[in-house]
Amino acid sequence: MKASAGNSIVLDNLWKTYGSFVAVGGVSLSIEAGKFCTILGPSGSGKTTVLMMLAGFSEPLRGNILIDGNDVTRLPPQKRNLGVVFQNYALFPHMTVLGNVAFPLKMRGMNAAEINLKCRQMLDVVELGDFAGRYPGELSGGQQQRVALARALVFEPRVLLMDEPLGALDKRLRAALQVELKELQRRMNVTVVYVTHDQEEALTMADQVVIMNHGKIEQFGTADDLYDRPTTEFVAGFMGDTNLIEGVVTAKGNDGVLRVEHPTGRTILAQNNASSVGDSVSVSLRPECLALEARKDSPTEEANGWNGRIVNAVSLGDAMRYTIVVGENRPSLQIQLQAKLGRRGAHGHRFYPADEVRLSWNANDARVLPRGKR
């Protein structure tokens, strides 16, 4: 069932409002043909609304949608030739698995023999060949999701839209299906737009990630881009965990390293050329980028080298998560940080609450971001 290349998708300044509520406020996006693009955002960020407009279930107030260069903004859903998969699978409960998968082919007026052949092939692809005669109510969640996938792909659409398709499944099944889904996408060479609020899904599957918040795109790029080089506090906090430390830029080096001063006088060296001296900023410091060392006395604190005390230690199985407080006495002068260290190998040393530690990090791992409104 090897198909020709997927289609490119262009969203040009899309707007959608419900009364006075702006669900989507000017979204522009270009998705390359054959890519797996994930739209990531919290609930209410407008990500599903974008998908519904793309599918044709909801009409944008303004803006255009181009698929493979053709304007489909006003086209009804049945003319767009897109596969759609919902979180609750939306299988037709009164039809068998085969009936469900055959539906799009029947709608295209294909003859019965061909329909049967294609459906069997497709069900084999999703490994449900033996379940053709079952009803959706007799299948597990994972199986239902595979049927929904087969139904959305059997007519060989060039674009597949998915709205939190794995949200209702348990963690292990989800991980397995993520791999399958990615593999299927590569094999069928279809452009996928995948909406989710789970950043882990975005990291495992997506070629391109769009982060949305309040109806707008916060950042667009590869998963690594967004994780390593977030441009806003929101993105830094949404893609994985991070420590956000407030400060003011006091100096800028030629190598792009900024010197940021925290209100307590401590200094941080961090990356980002976009900020200039005098800016109020936040520094994003990933928990896994912090190095911890046991200390007996109190060596002088320096840039990227602070004295702290463990106040909480939680085992995550493969790693430890420590909460560290820097600065003594008054809570207002304290900085609280999370650190995540592997339990094996180089970071094998385990700390306990009340342990005194020296924490440090590499300037390249700290990222300066414009301070968001709070």
Next chain:
Amino acid sequence: MMRACCRAARGETVSAPSPNTEAAIGGTRRKWTPRITSLWLLVPALGFLAVFFAYPLASIVLRSFDGGASGLTLEHYSTFFTVPVYPRILWQTIEISLLTTILCVLVGYPLAYVMANSSPAVRNVMLLMVMLPFMTSVLVRTYGWMVILRPTGLLNHVAQLFGLPAVELLYNRPGMLIGLVYTMTPYVVLTLYSVMRGIDGRLVAVARSLGASGWSAFWRIYFPLSLPGVAGASLLVFILSSGFYITPRLMGGDRDQLLASIIAYQVDVLLNFEFASAIAVILLAITLVCFGIYARAVGLKQLLTSRT
């Protein structure tokens, strides 16, 4: 889908959850079993049913076989089926009930559809309008219709203003049907509405994304899923119409009387309680047969839960 439900209910292989999840939710899976103490709470209702439903029903059934001095007899039933007028009225009752059912579904289905698929504000207004007749006595509403439909009534008055010929819509079959359909339609709308609200709107959206036009998405997806509601509503209307008294009595012609009128006549005028009981039992039998057909075709569980 019905079949799927039934199979699931019979406990055939449904999904096999992993041992982990099974154990995790095993505690909450257990069925709630009523304890003896909570059964006491049913006593008032059961007592009421025994005194005001079971006892009268049993006495009617017994009385229908009461031959006076000669003991038990089938005489009343043989009278019913041998005197030509009674089978004719029985057939007429079934015919009119069927006609009412069909008309009610034709009127009620689109109404319920619009109601189930419109915004909450519109839906609430419509719901209120459908419920409103329930807050007025049937008698009052029937007389209202009579005022409108009688030869010198509102309808003919308006027809006259436009130079249209007068119509006779009272004391005949059309008149009775107007009254019956008017009275029964809310039951259809409410039954269908509750079933339609249970239909996942995304199914239609998905069907359209898979290439179905709005029309074919409706007929292939929405309509089949609403059929249990149609069956339930039809059953309800048929049973209610077949035993309805006031409206057919007042709005129908003398030739269009239904079984309920005959029962009343036997009781009120002829004081023939035994024969009236036999007719009532026949009416009950018709109802039970309808239930039987429904249970076979759809399953009574559907009627009790009214869900898809």
